[in-house]
Amino acid sequence: MPRQPQQSTELRARGLLLDMDGTLVNSDAVVERCWRRWADKHNLDQEHVLSVVHGRQGHTTMAALLPHRPMAENYAENALLLAEETADTEGVVPIDGAPAFLAALQGRPHALVTSASTDLVAARMGAAGLPLPPHRVTAESVSASKPDPEGFLKGAAALGLTPQECVVFEDAEVGIAAARSAGMRVVGVGARAVAQPATVHVPSLDHVEVAFTEDGGFVLTVRS
Known part of the structure; x- marks a missing residue:
């Protein structure tokens, strides 16, 4: 059978909110x-x-x-x-495309929003060789775990943005539900996200191209 052509979707945002496990790091x-x-x-x-x-x-x-x-x-x-x-960090590796994806975001508004603790974030991001985003919302930062939207709302606030100005990258059912409850668009990453109601789905982060507008906004080209 002939190979199906990839579909491309463009998303524009002022800031990005990133889950860790399953999205940036394979743990x-x-x-x-x-x-x-x-x-x-x-x-x-x-x-x-x-x-x-x-x-x-x-x-x-x-x-x-x-x-x-x-x-x-x-x-x-x-x-x-x-x-x-x-x-235990044995077998912790970056999700395909994560190093280049995070490198493209340096100096631009983005935040980590994770259910992991601060120590676990440091251990897993370090083991995967990934830089820590400048803004981080961890388990210690919130009163309610995903699927509550609190973490993503705090992430947007840390960037000085509204929920509508943000795009979330998530892999898990509860994370996608949290982002949607926060009123945000969601890129579902990996196999766990496929059955969830994300805005668009990608197999991994090497299917995301990052560019910028003249005023510093993100232009994401997502190839599903």
């Missing part, structure tokens, strides 16, 4: 190792646990999977799990 190997152990500890199906975990803060995953357990126990156990995840 699936670590996530699976840690959460499979956690699933076994609690006699839960590993695959079901992994279907829930992506994009959320750990304590919210635990609350969803162990609904009758006091939240204080979830916070306590999540602190231990975060320490495990932060110490």
Whole structure:
């Protein structure tokens, strides 16, 4: 069969808000190792646990999977799990195209908006060899985890922009839902995003070309 031509979409924005895990960094190997152990500890199906975990803060995953357990126990156990995840960087690599994509954004308005903690961000971005964006909204910055829009709204505010002026890059169901709830357009990155209602989807960041307008705005050419 002849190869289908790629479709191209142009998005214009004043600022970009970027998720980390699954969007800039492939940390699936670590996530699976840690959460499979956690699933076994609690006699839960590993695959079901992994279907829930992506994009959320750990304590919210635990609350969803162990609904009758006091939240204080979830916070306590999540602190231990975060320490495990932060110490384990084996197999953490950049998403295809992430180094060039972030290099193109240097000096331009962009922010990281992630459910990861500050220490986990430093560990994974460092392991992947990626620069830290100047503005970061981490787990410590918000009162509610994705799919709540708080993180993305704070990211826009940090850039001095309205939600409508921003484009979000996300891979997870809860992250895409959070961005849409914030009133933002979303580029869904990778296989997890395909079934989600993003504005446009890309297999990886090497399908995104970044250019700029004369007044400093972004022109994104997205090849799906």
